[in-house]
Amino acid sequence: MPTLVYFPVRGRAEAMRTLLTDQNITYEEVNAGPRENWVENWKPKMQFGQCPCYTDDDGFQLVQSNAILAYLGRKYDLYGSDIKQASILDMMNSAVEDIRGAYVRMIYQNYEAGKEPFIKELPEKLQPFENLLKPTKGYILGEKISWVDYNLFDLLDILNILSPGCLDAFPAVKAFYERVLARPGVQKRRQTDHFKNMPVNGNGKQ
Ligand SMILES: N[C@@H](CCC(=O)N[C@@H](CS)C(=O)NCC(=O)O)C(=O)O
Structure with missing residues (x-):
């Protein structure tokens, strides 16, 4: 199953969570926090020291939110017709x-x-x-x-x-x-406790 490593905030992951849910793509959410866990166990493994990080079910791994979204676009025929x-x-x-x-x-x-x-x-x-x-x-x-x-x-x-x-x-x-x-798929995402309980940004400002 694909995994999405990020923090429990909307931030730069929410667009891909919405896409994945709306397109009926099952994935596993992995919380990279709290901060000490991120710095020790995740950050050194990320190509640019940052997340979100999407790993497809064949092990292909990508960071950079826009690259991940574009990859999903290519893979799931959401990238136009020419x-x-x-x-x-x-x-x-x-x-x-x-x-x-x-x-x-x-x-x-x-x-x-x-x-x-x-x-x-x-x-x-x-x-x-x-x-x-x-x-x-x-x-x-x-x-x-x-x-x-x-x-x-x-x-x-x-x-x-x-x-x-x-x-x-x-x-x-x-x-x-x-x-x-x-x-309906967007509503499905927004009805989850995961979505409802999550702050918009990591510092609590919105
Ligand atoms: N250009 C990157 C920016 C990623 C980014 O800023 N990630 C932040 C969270 S939104 C992060 O990993 N912060 C932790 C850190 O830099 O150690 C993208 O679009 O994915």
Whole structure:
């Protein structure tokens, strides 16, 4: 069975947990914490000293959250139907990562002073997604969900926690968020105690 090594927080693992559950892929969650256990037993084994780490059932091991998501996309036919669609997904995922990276830095390094300016800049950051999602009327590529949809959904979820209602001015983004949220497999994940009891980030800020 595949394993996912991470801490008991949503963080950089929740998008892949949602993808795996929604795609009916059974996997085992391995808690890399607490801190001493991580530093002693896990960190030295990770290629870049960090997790999440996904090990497939044949032993193939990957770290770097975006690489893991893309691998799952390739493996489970969630990467579009040609190189142009795949490249659109790469582009969208890079844009998701731009916001997630800034979010993570704000949460861990500058929450008190950085939260309000970050929220102020959100509309400017969400507008391109509104423009790109408006004509698709479904997921990023239209009717079929892709690996990047799960990552974008997770990003919107944490932004909505940071700034409740921040999606309201973007009808296509909001409809996209609600469409993914309503998927039975996504609901299945969100009904678990594992999900419900987990903080969004490792330092308790959200
Ligand atoms: N670029 C990496 C970042 C991974 C990362 O920041 N991992 C953090 C948890 S979210 C971690 O392993 N922290 C423990 C440490 O650095 O010792 C990715 O996308 O996976």
